[in-house]
Amino acid sequence: MQASGYSFKELLGFDIAVLSELFSSYTTLDATRHNELMLYFEGVNKAWNHPGFTFLYHYQQYVELDAEPYSYTRFFEHYRRKYPKEKGSMKLQHIAGEEMFVDFAGKKLQIVDKHTGEVIAVEVFVAILPCSQYTYIQACRSQKREDMISCCTAALRFYGGSPKGIVSDNLKSAVNRSSRYEADINRSFKDFARHYNCVINPTRSYAPQLFNIKTIYNI
Known part of the structure; x- marks a missing residue:
């Protein structure tokens, strides 16, 4: 009209x-x-x-x-x-350098040993700076504590610094006991955070939706 x-x-x-x-x-x-x-x-x-x-x-x-x-x-x-x-x-406002989100992707990838031909399933570690969505991805053998901490260390080296806090899901490698109020973080991960002068902030129990990797990053 x-x-x-x-x-x-x-x-x-x-x-x-x-x-x-x-x-x-x-x-x-x-x-x-x-x-x-x-x-x-x-x-x-x-x-x-x-x-x-x-x-x-x-x-x-x-x-x-x-x-x-x-x-x-x-x-x-x-x-x-x-x-x-x-x-x-709800839209969340993120400050640059304040937090780093970490989690393992739900679906495993596979690598092939070039000497033996063995197909080995590997976990996919993902770290993201939510303000810029700058993402670090690494394959590792397991979700065990030592692999988790090693991947976090590699992520910080990749970013060239450490954030004020690391937000993780309630992974067994990071948290001994989850809680809606104050999670029990394992000692090794606490020592890691203390070394890099940051804090660990696990997501609340029963609501671990940090970010949806499959729809954002096409992996």
């Missing part, structure tokens, strides 16, 4: 022929193409909770299957329209 250049009162005075010319019923939406995308989204949505899920992977699969695919931006926009977020969220 605004683009037509007429006021609402003027439009009410026009006959059907004039209105039809001003407001065409023709749409530029390719219904077949759009419907095929909606059907593809049903499979994408079912795979949402699978380990290693990424939108980028499913978009690449979609491009290979569709003769005239949408761009990645439009693909993601149509998905959000079809499956709008219902869960509330």
Whole structure:
């Protein structure tokens, strides 16, 4: 209506022929193409909770299957329209250099011993500075205390400094006993933090959602 250049009162005075010319019923939406995308989204949505899920992977699969695919931006926009977020969220303000978040990715990777050909499963350690989202990722043999501390040390060397605090999930390698109020951090991890002049701040029990690696980093 605004683009037509007429006021609402003027439009009410026009006959059907004039209105039809001003407001065409023709749409530029390719219904077949759009419907095929909606059907593809049903499979994408079912795979949402699978380990290693990424939108980028499913978009690449979609491009290979569709003769005239949408761009990645439009693909993601149509998905959000079809499956709008219902869960509330809160925006957190992060100060540069104040905290480093650490956790292990849920899905293991595999390496192959070049001498024996043995396939070895490895854990994936992830550290992130939440203000800049600057990320450090390292593969290690286990989630044991010594591997956890070794990865944290490597992360600090990678960043070139230490934060005021390290926020970890309630990992067994970091916390002896979780608590909603004050977790019991193991002595080795305390000594590590004391050496680098920072504090350990585990997430609250039953709410360990530090960050969603699979949707942000495509790993």
